[in-house]
Amino acid sequence: MQTTTIDFEQLVNAIGDAIIISDATGSITLWNPAAERMFGFTQAEALGKSLDLIIPERLRGRHWDGYHKTMTTGETRYGNDVLRVPAAHKDGRSLSIAFTVALLHSPQNELTGIVAVIRDETSRFQEDRALRKRLAELEASAGA
DSSP states (O other), X not given: OOOOOOOXXXXXXXXXXXXXXEETTSBEEEEOHHHHHHHXXXXXXXXXXXXXXXXXXXXXXXXXXXXXXXXXXXXXXXXXXXXXXXXEOTTSOEEEEEXXXXXXXXXXXXXXXXXXXXXXXXXXXXHHHHHHHHHHHHHHHHHO
């Protein structure tokens, strides 16, 4: 069987989901084209910046508490879970995103950062909310 060499840069740039890597301090070190499309910031605007770029202000404290705990302990409780949270677009609008995270380690097995693979679920979230509202209205009118 022939092994194929994978061009990881090409893969990261071609994939439809946003891929963001941040270092131990929370500075963005990788921002793929899908992240540009999703959040509105160019790679030049995002690289070296804090993840606060896309975290709504009201959620930053909670986010950083968890981030720093993960960097200190080397463990995350979200290893295989899909997280669904609000995020912020460059133009100020709110997004609903779903993502998974993985911890990145150096060859010496030191924790160096976190990678997140992110999907924009804003339209699905809005559709679900509208359906729940309509269902509640129908149940209320049927019970009246």
